Amino acid sequence: xxxxxxMSELTKTVGVIGLGLIGGSMAIDLKRRGYAQTVLxxxxxxxxxxxxxxxxxxxxxxxxxxxxxxxxxxxxxVPVSSAVNLLPDILDRFTDGQIVxxxxxxxxxxxxxxxxxxxxxxxxxxxxxxxxxxxxxxxxQPGLFDGRACIFADSEKSSPRALKAVEELYDVLHMRPIYMxxxxxxxxxxxxxxxxxxxxxxxxxxxxxxxxxxxxxxxLASGGFxxxxxxxxxxxxxxxxxxxxxxxxxxxxxxTYIGKMQAFRDAVAGYDEEKIRELIREANKxxxxxx
Amino acid sequence: xxxxxxMSELTKTVGVIGLGLIGGSMAIDLKRRGYAQTVLxxxxxxxxxxxxxxxxxxxxxxxxxxxxxxxxxxxxxVPVSSAVNLLPDILDRFTDGQIVxxxxxxxxxxxxxxxxxxxxxxxxxxxxxxxxxxxxxxxxQPGLFDGRACIFADSEKSSPRALKAVEELYDVLHMRPIYMxxxxxxxxxxxxxxxxxxxxxxxxxxxxxxxxxxxxxxxLASGGFxxxxxxxxxxxxxxxxxxxxxxxxxxxxxxTYIGKMQAFRDAVAGYDEEKIRELIREANKxxxxxx
Numbered sequence: 001x002x003x004x005x006x007m008s009e010l011t012k013t014v015g016v017i018g019l020g021l022i023g024g025s026m027a028i029d030l031k032r033r034g035y036a037q038t039v040l041x042x043x044x045x046x047x048x049x050x051x052x053x054x055x056x057x058x059x060x061x062x063x064x065x066x067x068x069x070x071x072x073x074x075x076x077x078v079p080v081s082s083a084v085n086l087l088p089d090i091l092d093r094f095t096d097g098q099i100v101x102x103x104x105x106x107x108x109x110x111x112x113x114x115x116x117x118x119x120x121x122x123x124x125x126x127x128x129x130x131x132x133x134x135x136x137x138x139x140x141q142p143g144l145f146d147g148r149a150c151i152f153a154d155s156e157k158s159s160p161r162a163l164k165a166v167e168e169l170y171d172v173l174h175m176r177p178i179y180m181x182x183x184x185x186x187x188x189x190x191x192x193x194x195x196x197x198x199x200x201x202x203x204x205x206x207x208x209x210x211x212x213x214x215x216x217x218x219x220l221a222s223g224g225f226x227x228x229x230x231x232x233x234x235x236x237x238x239x240x241x242x243x244x245x246x247x248x249x250x251x252x253x254x255x256t257y258i259g260k261m262q263a264f265r266d267a268v269a270g271y272d273e274e275k276i277r278e279l280i281r282e283a284n285k286x287x288x289x290x291x
Numbered sequence: 292x293x294x295x296x297x298m299s300e301l302t303k304t305v306g307v308i309g310l311g312l313i314g315g316s317m318a319i320d321l322k323r324r325g326y327a328q329t330v331l332x333x334x335x336x337x338x339x340x341x342x343x344x345x346x347x348x349x350x351x352x353x354x355x356x357x358x359x360x361x362x363x364x365x366x367x368x369v370p371v372s373s374a375v376n377l378l379p380d381i382l383d384r385f386t387d388g389q390i391v392x393x394x395x396x397x398x399x400x401x402x403x404x405x406x407x408x409x410x411x412x413x414x415x416x417x418x419x420x421x422x423x424x425x426x427x428x429x430x431x432q433p434g435l436f437d438g439r440a441c442i443f444a445d446s447e448k449s450s451p452r453a454l455k456a457v458e459e460l461y462d463v464l465h466m467r468p469i470y471m472x473x474x475x476x477x478x479x480x481x482x483x484x485x486x487x488x489x490x491x492x493x494x495x496x497x498x499x500x501x502x503x504x505x506x507x508x509x510x511l512a513s514g515g516f517x518x519x520x521x522x523x524x525x526x527x528x529x530x531x532x533x534x535x536x537x538x539x540x541x542x543x544x545x546x547t548y549i550g551k552m553q554a555f556r557d558a559v560a561g562y563d564e565e566k567i568r569e570l571i572r573e574a575n576k577x578x579x580x581x582x
Contacts, residue, residue: 284524
C-alpha cells in the first residue's frame, strides 16, 4: 500500500507561536523527526524567547507577521484566551494552502469563534492530551506526546488536505487521534482533566493553610501526596482561561465533586464504617479503567 | 569510629505478621540486606500466604504463636484496627529481649492502647512513609523504602536497646528517621497523607459517576489525571480503619478542604478571574516545598 503523504511535499516550514511546554516540545520533535525542515518560533516574552534560543528549541525566532508569512503550518500554543483572538487574525492573513492548528485545552469557544471564517477549512482544532505541571521553554522535552491521545475537534470543518497534514503531524509525534465535536470535548475534559487540576489546587491550599511548618510537609510528603498535589504547580496563565472558557462544564463537575466529598465527610463524621467502605470500593473501580 | 550494633548480635530471626505491600517489602530487603538471618511470615489469608510462599517473600510461613515464640523482632504489618488488638497480646506473650514494631499509618490509638503495658519498652511504634496504591504480597517490592522518611512515635517510651535495634532496622531499609509524639503524628499525616487519599477517592467517584462511557476515561486520561486519581485504587481494608482511628483530625482537614473547594467554586461561578488567579498562585507555592 502506498501511503501518500500530504506533508512530505508540503511541509517545509513550521511556525510555533508560544514557546512554552507544549509549543517547545512540539518544536523539538517535529524538527528531530524530520517533519519540519525549518521551525520558526514566536515568543512575546523576551526572557522566554532568549531561553528558547539558548536551548535551541527552534531554528529562528521571528516576528508574528514573519511567521504567518513564511510558515506552511502554524501551531498556536498560547493560552486559550489569546488563541481565540489570534486564530481569526491568522486566517485573515493566510494565503491558500497554509494551515493553522491550535493545541488549546478547551475547544468550544475557539471553534465557535472561527466557524464562519471563509478560510475555516485551513484550520484544524486539536488538543494533544499531554503535559507536565511545568511551563515555559525550560519545561519543553522530547517525547512528551509519545503514546498519548490527541483530540481532533470538529474535524469535519477542516479541509481534507489540512486534516490529513495535521494527522501526519501528530503521527510523527506518536499520538493516537480521537475525533469528537468541540462541545463534547469540553464536557469530557472537564470531567477527566480540569477537575483533577482543581482538586490539586484545593489540596495544596489546604495543606499550605494548615501546615505552617513547611519542613513537616517536606518530611512527611510520601509519594502518594506528591503525585496528588503535583498538578497544583500548574500555571495560572494557562488555567484561568481554561476554567473561564469551560465555565458551565467545570461548575457542574465541581458541584458533583463537592457532593462526593460531602458524602465522604458525612460518613466519617457519623462513624459509618460501612458507608466509608462502600465509597472506597466504588472509587476502587477506577482500577478497571486505569491500570 | 566504632558504631556498635545492637542487632548484629541480637537479630537472627524477624517475624512479619501480615505479608502485604509493606510487610512483604520489608521481608524482602531485611533478608537481602543481611539484617535478618531468617524471616518468618504470618498470613491469615490462605491465598496471600500461598502467594508469599510462591514468590519467596519469607523463609517460612508459620502460625502466629510460632512466630511470637521464635522471632527476635516482630513486625506487625496488618490494618491498624487489627494491630491495636494484636500488640498487647504480643507483649503479653513476649519474653525479655524480644522486640515488636508496628508500621501503621495512625499512631494515637495504638500508642494509647499499649502505654501502660509492663513490657511497653519492648515496643517501638513506627510509620514508614512509603507505599504504592497496590496491596497484597504481589505488590511487595525491593527498595520500596529507600530514601523515604520513617516516623518514630513516642520513642521515649521504648527501651534504648529496642529503639536502637529498630533504628538499625530502618537504617538497613535506607529510611530517614523522624521523631514525634503519636498525637502530633496523627495531625500531620491527616494533612499530608490522609486527605490526599480522600480527595482521590472523591475524584474517582466523580468521574465514574459522570463518565458512563469508560472508554472516554481511558482515552482522555492524561498523565495528570492518572497521577491525581492513583490513590483511589487504595484498599478499603487499610483505609477504613485509618479514617476511623484518625477521625477528629481527618474531619477537620476535610472541612478545611471543602471550604477551599467552595471558595474555588464560588470564584468560577462568579466569573471572578482575579480571584481564581489568586487561588492558583497561592496553591503554586507548594512548588517551593515539593520540587
